Amino acid sequence: MKDMDLESHPTTLQEENRKKVHELLKNTHSRIEKLIQKTYQQKDSATTSQLRQLRTRITGLIAEAEKKELDSFGSHTGNIDEFYENEERFIETPTLLLQEVENALATGENVDVFAISDLVDKMDMGFSHRIELTNKNLSEYENRIGSKKQAEREERERQEKEIREKEQKEAEEKTPAEDKTEMSKTFPSEIKTSSTDDIEDETSVTSDTQAHIKKDELDTETLSKLYSYINILEQKFENHYPEVSYDGEYIADKQWKVELSKKSVRGSIKEGRFKTPMLIVDNYWKSIEDKRDIIEMIQAKASTIEQNQYVSLCFINSSWDQNIKDWARTYSHQRLGFFIYDLLEDDLVYNETDENNRKFAFWHSTNGTRSKLTQIVDQLIEDEEYFDLNDVMEHSGLNLRGAKKFIDSLVKKKALIDVGLDSPKYTRSK
Incomplete structure (x- = not known):
């Protein structure tokens, strides 16, 4: 480990870094505002739109940095070397972000939105992966x-x-x-x-x-249940991948990236030139006892989610207050699915009336099943022999474009043939 300032106690350093990051993000936000004005005057509408989306994400990060409980927000564990290295990166990223935005303001060149977006992504990850201090x-x-x-x-x-x-x-x-x-x-x-x-x-x-020392480590029973739950989710994330997006697009052809730690499991799909996450499925330990705190945290998180992006988020705790459970059963957002998992009761709580929650509950539950799209097609053929795109849409949750993309992929693989008849219909290749 390189020489560290041992006179700064880890918890003191963590709090000081939170304040520094908060100030850096506020400064970045004000520079982004000026950058938006600059690109707007240059009539660069595409860049202006992308910068506005980044401004929204930074606004959400500022809200998270204002909360003192951020210091225990980390879902990762690590030794003291890893802690200091992680904290250094936590400060370095918003510093680089501010420099990148200031450079874009100072030059007459085109704005490198990709570089700015990449740093915002790293900043977002930095918030949720700070190393948690233990005894x-x-x-x-x-x-x-x-x-x-x-x-x-x-x-x-x-x-x-x-x-x-x-x-x-x-x-x-x-x-x-x-x-x-x-x-x-x-x-x-x-x-x-x-x-x-x-x-x-x-x-x-x-x-x-x-x-x-702010809190004791988890007791043996809770730790055992947590590791068991994480192991179950790990198997799901490693052996399965999402095929249908929140809006019905076919996404099984995209790369599904899985990230693991002792207290978290995350899966994500990125797309586009800027590799922006279009889907994030996140499960991590988060101990909160106050209903107001969790409402504010979820609202702040929702404000950071961009258009054409969906986040399915699950907080894990040994047990949850009944008021929080009641609220979770009513929460609904078009781009944020929210779940809480109670370890002691093996209970996954969410708004079951929300269609997207039902679609992504599989990735947060200890059991649960889901039919693969190929299984749905096999069942359609078994029931009727011939089927069309409307049948696929009805049974799979795909929209028209997604259903067509999926069927075209099977036709290219020669798993299906288009038999025509009166309108496009499909059946298994002989």
Whole structure:
């Protein structure tokens, strides 16, 4: 690990970084406003539209940075080395983002929206993946700083010893032989007593660390249930992939990326020139007890979601307050699906009247089944032998364009043939 400022306690550093990021994002927001005005005056409508979407996302990030509970928002665990490296990146990303926007303002060249968007993506990931401080890595910090102070103390004593020996030698050279005995009493060759300041330093490290431990680690039962749940989701995310988007498009031909940690599972699909996530399915540990806090957090998250993007989000906790569960059963948003999972009761709570929630519940539940599109086609052929696009749309949730794209892919693979008849109809190839 590179040299870190051990005088900054991890929890103090984390809070200071939150404030720095909040200020950097506010400054970036004001520069984005000016950049939008610049591209608007240049009649670059495409860039102006993209910048407005980025401004909305940054507004949401500012709202998250205002919340002190951000410091425990992380869904990842790590040692003290990884913590400091992660915090450095957390500060570095918004700094680079502000620089990129300022450079775009200062030059007459075309705005590199891709570079700005990529940094906003990294900033968004930085918020949800800060390393959570635990007793273990706080103890590791205590050991590190204790070792550092011990090394500094030993070096100081070595230097003091060298000075004493030098002074003693110089004094002996100037003093008559009969006074050497007395002189040796005045300048002992070595002193190994620890100063009061050293003792106080060691005591302050221990008490400071204990004072900064914000919460105990999860108990064994909760941890066991959490890991079991994460393992089940991991198998789903690794062995399956979404085929139908929230708006009925066919997306099985796109890359499904899976990211894992001890307390989270995320899957995403990106598309377009700027590789913007069109779909994010996220599950991670989030302990919240106040209904107001969770409402504000979800509303802030919803404000960051762009057009043509959908997020299906699940917060995991050992148990949830009944008021929060009641609210989750009523929440509905056209681009944000929201779920909460109760570990102790093995209960997934969400608004079951929301069509998209029903579509994505599979990715948050411990069981659940879903029929693959090829299975739906097989069933249609078994029931009627011939089917058309309307049948596919009715049974799959695909829209017309999505159904056509899916069937065309099977025809190209020679899994189906178009038998025509009175209108386009399909059946299995012989």
